[in-house]
Amino acid sequence: MGRKLPIFYNALLLTGVNLLLRLVSTSFQVHISGRIGAAGVGLLQLVMSVGGLAMTAGMAGIRTTTMYLTAEELGRRQPKNVTWVLSACFLYSILCSGAVASGLYFAAPWLAEHWIGDSRTVEAIRIFSAFLPLVCLSGCMTGYFTAANRIGTLAAVEILEQLCYMGVTMTALQFWAGSDPARACQAVVAGSGISACVTLLSLTALRLREHPQTGPKIPTARRLSQMALPLALADNAKSGINTLENLMVPKRLALYPVEMSPLATFGMVCGMVFPVIMFPAAILFALAELLIPELARCNAAGSARRIRYLARKSLRLALLYGCGCGGLIYLLADKLGMGLYHDAAVGHHLRRYSLLLPMLYCDAITDAMTKGLGQQKVCVRYNILTASMDVAFLFVLLPRYGMGGYFFSFLVTHLLNFGLSLRRLSKISGVKIPFSTPVLTVSAAAAAVLGAGFLHSPWGRTAAFGGLFFSLLTLFGVLSRADLLWLKGLIKKK
Secondary structure, eight states, X not given: OOOOOXXXXXXXXXXXXXXXXXXXXXXXXXXXXXXHHHHHHHHHHHHHHHHHHHHHHHHTTHHHHHXXXXXXXXXXXXXXXXXXXXXXXXXXXXXXXXXXXXXXXHHHHHIIIIIISOGGXXXXXXXXXXXXXXXXXXXXHHHHHHHTTOHHHHHHXXXXXXXXXXXXXXXXXXXXXXXXXHHHHHHHHHHHHHHHHHHHHHHHXXXXXXXXXXXXXXXXXXHHHHHHHHHHHHHHHHHHHHHXXXXXXXXXXXTSTXXXXXXXXXXXXXXXXXXXXXXXXXXXXXXXXXXXXXXXXXXXXXXXXXXXXXXXXXXXXXXXXXXXXXXXXXXXXXXXXXXXXXXHHHHHHHHHHHTTHHHHHHHHHHHHHHHHTTOHHHHHHHHHHHHHHHHHHHHHHHHHHTHHHHHXXXXXXXXXXXXXXHHHHHHHHOOOOOTHHHHHHHHHHHHHHHHHTTOOSHHHHHHHHHHHHHHHHHHHTSSOHHHHHHHHHHHHOO
């Protein structure tokens, strides 16, 4: 099955590829905006909002399910069973995505008229529905290759997919769509769908090249349903609640007497602040992606010791990284706001939300580890509970406190979700996190921010914060000599 890299290097590889693709994608979006104008971009965003909901429903949790079930069989050293797992996942995906695609195709005129408000988008929605089953099947294959630790292969195929998407879309825009917004939407949707087909064909061919052996048939329906249905419920509920929240916030914020531009303010926080504070989390999202199959393999093999080891290391990494990124963004908030968006108000919100980064980054890792240990149903309960609380808080607080109420709701619901998930992880894995570690780490970050804050140069602040933070972590005993030797060994390891 090819050479496998340790999880550390796989995380770095995924991070590099994700950052590269994000940079290329952003540049391409800027190019498309220049070709089709603001009206075309707005129309495209509305089409993709419909497509995003359909994609969530069509996927129905199958990507993570394929990843988890494959990892379980590999952890039990039963690679011959993977064929039956993939067959069941393909059948489930075809049924779910086919049903959603059919509904989307026939509902396209109604959605274009009543949701998007532009009948020209009917064909774009129908093109999306035609490719939806193939996109979902490619998600199955991506889940398999992630579980099989074929991260290098996935990285290469993702780059191929992005190049195909850009090539098809540019060709259609150049020779067919021109500046017509409706045709431009169809070109972008078709380019995305064709590139997903290339991914599916490439990964399927690579799987067949492995000459997989098939063992005696094993029951998979119950395991698949126990995994996929809770994930589908959670994803659909979360997507629906998020859509409701996005529609509700500007309207409730408009009732706040001091707020003059509710839509602009909401867009500033969600469209400008959140992308900046979550951009450094690319490495943690890559690690979270890998932790699900890794812990599933360990759980299936009964490796409790390695589960505890991975949980401790991952949580410490997320805490240290979150404190470091949060401190830097806090110090550089004004420069980032003006440099990126030429708006001083962005810096104010960046500084506020940067305080939450240690919790947000740790929550992402904790959520992945609980899913990797088979706690999908518990995650569903937590997500639905906190998302519902968020909607209730926002409905009450926004007219009275404006975006201050939004921040309070964000803090309380995310903190509750993190606390519940961490408590569950500790219970099922046996890992214990000393109370002193987060306290000393946060204290070191806060002291480093205070010390570096006396400097005015961004580079000076960055260097001073890094030096102070590292020194204080060492002084407080959070970073030991053993940790430094471990990191050195990872970097030098062949």
